[in-house]
Amino acid sequence: GQSLEQPSEVTAVEGAIVQINCTYQTSGFYGLSWYQQHDGGAPTFLSYNALDGLEETGRFSSFLSRSDSYGYLLLQELQMKDSASYFCAVMDTDKLIFGTGTRLQVFP
Amino acid sequence: SQTIHQWPATLVQPVGSPLSLECTVEGTSNPNLYWYRQAAGRGLQLLFYSIGIDQISSEVPQNLSASRPQDRQFILSSKKLLLSDSGFYLCAWSVLRRVTEAFFGQGTRLTVV
Numbered sequence: 449g450q451s452l453e454q455p456s457e458v459t460a461v462e463g464a465i466v467q468i469n470c471t472y473q474t475s476g477f478y479g480l481s482w483y484q485q486h487d488g489g490a491p492t493f494l495s496y497n498a499l500d501g502l503e504e505t506g507r508f509s510s511f512l513s514r515s516d517s518y519g520y521l522l523l524q525e526l527q528m529k530d531s532a533s534y535f536c537a538v539m540d541t542d543k544l545i546f547g548t549g550t551r552l553q554v555f556p
Numbered sequence: 557s558q559t560i561h562q563w564p565a566t567l568v569q570p571v572g573s574p575l576s577l578e579c580t581v582e583g584t585s586n587p588n589l590y591w592y593r594q595a596a597g598r599g600l601q602l603l604f605y606s607i608g609i610d611q612i613s614s615e616v617p618q619n620l621s622a623s624r625p626q627d628r629q630f631i632l633s634s635k636k637l638l639l640s641d642s643g644f645y646l647c648a649w650s651v652l653r654r655v656t657e658a659f660f661g662q663g664t665r666l667t668v669v
Contacts, residue, residue: 491660493658493659535599542588543602544590544648544658545602546602547599
């Protein structure tokens, strides 16, 4: 079967660094993406890894290890507005499969 | 630029009534199209995906169906809604087989009463 597992919830304070992990098991793999979703809103794209290693986009970085079927999203210099749900997603052939989601709460 | 339109934003329907949600994409050709459902506080469940006109794949057996009558139009339907069909429905598109980013519509919050 297909599965993408994430921790259900993470909490941190403003200015801190937080890492959200994702382990996946899919029949096909065309890359790992990360999305942010605020309450009541639609998911928005954050980053994408097709190859192993670290991709940096401003305060957000994403890492992929294809041999371990593992990736993570690293959020630095946390701000209150970063409180949201974060999803990893895998493109399996033509299907975009999402993880279980991690709710991040940032406290002052 | 590419845009995706999904309507309506909210919908309250009685049990047993039909459903039709429409999604259209502008500014791109031959996109992959997706329908997802999200229960409150939960993840995105893939319902249907399509790689072309009249090419629909279903991920979860249920009383929902999808159609793609035109390249950039994706429709989610039901003949008779169930209470369990309540949820947040999201349409999305991506570049065929080269996904670096998927774009989502605003979503439809469906409540079946």
